[in-house]
Amino acid sequence: MRREKDLLGERNVPEDVYYGIHTLRAQENFPLTGSPVHPKLIWSIALIKKAAAAVNMELGDLDEAIGKAIIEAADEILNGQWLEQFVVDALQGGAGTSTNMNMNEVLANRAIELLGGSKGDYSLVHPLNHVNLHQSTNDVYPTALRIAAIELLKPLSDACAFLQTELQNKEEQFAGVIKVGRTEMQDAVPIMLGQEFSAYAQAIARDRWRLYKVEERLRQANLGGTAVGTGLNAGKKYIFMINERVRQYTKIGLARAENMIDITQNADVFVEVSGLLKALAVNLGKIAHDLRLMSSGPRAGLGEIALPERQAGSSIMPGKVNPIIPEAVNQAAFQVMASDMAIAMAAQSGQLELNAFMPLIAHHLLGSIELLTNSVNILSEFCIKEIAAREDRCAQLLENSMAAITALVPYIGYDKATEIAKIAAQTGKAVRKIVMETTTLTAAELDRILDPYTMTRPNAGGK
Missing domain, CATH: 1.10.275.10 (Fumarase/aspartase (N-terminal domain))
Structure with missing residues (x-):
């Protein structure tokens, strides 16, 4: 000792x-x-x-x-x-x-x-x-947090780029797979499976752009401001030189804040960054939920896609395989959203010249960035890359649904289409068969009207 x-x-x-x-x-x-x-x-x-x-x-x-x-x-x-x-x-x-x-x-x-x-x-x-x-915790710690966040955001941005690419690959691969679209968990109109994945890719593209731009918000530093941002006990030469030297070492475009008092006492920039992390978490959670729904069953659920099998799913039910990667991503998303609330509360609770709750902000912000990076990577590598479409199941569900009825409205009117929908619901008969029996539309006309590419792109009854 x-x-x-x-x-x-x-x-x-x-x-x-x-x-x-x-x-x-x-x-x-x-x-x-x-x-x-x-x-x-x-x-x-x-x-x-x-x-x-x-x-x-x-x-x-x-x-x-x-x-x-x-x-x-x-x-x-x-x-x-x-x-x-x-x-x-x-x-x-x-x-x-x-x-x-x-x-x-x-x-x-x-x-x-x-x-x-x-x-x-x-x-x-x-x-x-x-x-x-010539330093204080109050200028060193927040500056270090900015540097750490920027350093960790780079691999997250790269991970989002990879996920976007994998989703776009699936968009292309599933471009010809038609299925039932759903709104409010009910059958809606037909959609291509590839179109669904295109929407996921676009959402992640937005997140990637947000993360790229938010780095600029983190580059304002109060290094040299010492205790409250006034620079007490640190000379002007030191203030300019320390910021330049940190730029040199980090290769990050850090800039001395014009108002170091502001940077010392206010933590709103971390709330802003956390909010964008939350947006990514929301999109990841939405995608993960959808993948679980579309792969549900696989026999007694939707079963429209097959997720890669990663491990046995039950200690009592033989043959059961669960959607563990989307589930894990969902949990990570929940954690990031909870962390965002903690960061907001901590930033709001700072008093006067200093925020005493910077450690909580740092813990949750850096943890969220790293958690999201890991989540995006496993979603890309262990799930999206190996998803397969169950085309026969998609076609079966579409044929047995009333999703195609909307495409008939320009030809037979809303009221007649409603009548057909009601008959289909009551009898279980296929929509196509009822249309042939109750309208003057021919088989050839129905083939054209109900063509997958016609039903999944802008059109107005062929006019």
Whole structure:
């Protein structure tokens, strides 16, 4: 054990850990979710600390040996080392201070070690005087969250592009498969299965565009604003240089906010991003619900499509296979929508110059992006790609339905069509047979009127 002290007194800290007394107290104070801070947020904070050390060295405010040791320690974290040293719960009081201090202490102790000292000897490298120089949790944490979100949005956008492509492939593959269209869960008019998939593809295309554009909203940063956005204890040169250095390291077009006070106290941009994630979740949920309906049965339900069989579905019913991928996607969508509400409440609940609930915003926002990325990937790879149309079943349901009656209205009128529908419902006879018996339309005319391509595109009774 080593002995460390802070405002509240002294504590023993395990000799082998790189974190210190501030992290130890936070670990004890916040046994909440059992989930660690998102690794991409840790990565982003380490990058900012590296940039700050480089700028402070260049300005002559940080000893070169200390600065280089901090940078080397930060590079190790950026390369995936020492993640086990970040032990503070994702949800924590203090607006993210515990996570910032966890980073400061890990970097300080690793830098001390690199300089030949012993962990805890803060006379060599101090977590606050050196690692946190010219910084505050209140500018580091929200900037890191912006960087992390942008980094995670890129693979989500790529995943949506892949899903859109797979849906478009099915649109083409099922272009000639006619089936019953349904509104309000009731038989409506005929539609091509490919047309249904075209609508799914278009919805995902919108989501992909939204996610591409929302990155611009995350590029405004308050780095250098320190405690409340006024820049206290950070000079103008540092403010300009730190933003430029972070841009250089991230290769992201971050820009210093014109009003850093606004960025420090207001979290509405994260609500905006979350809202677009929710929109994607809604579309994914709708698609997943539809796939479950169309594949239901397969004998006693709709059974219009066959989903790929991924695993046995029951511990008691032999031969049962469930639509597990759409079900999993549905659950992920529910989670993202719930997270969106939590983010909105947290952003609205900030007071005056700071939002104390940034850790909750970070936890749900980054978690939602990652969850959606994984969901889109499994939906594309494990479901959409291998969906097969059950063309005979689609044709059977269409023939036994009254979906084609609407196509007859321009030829026999609404009232006569209604009469035929009523007879079909009461007798169970096919619509085509009733039309032949009760109207002057010929078989050839019916073939033309009820042609699948005629019924599934704009027309006005052949006029």
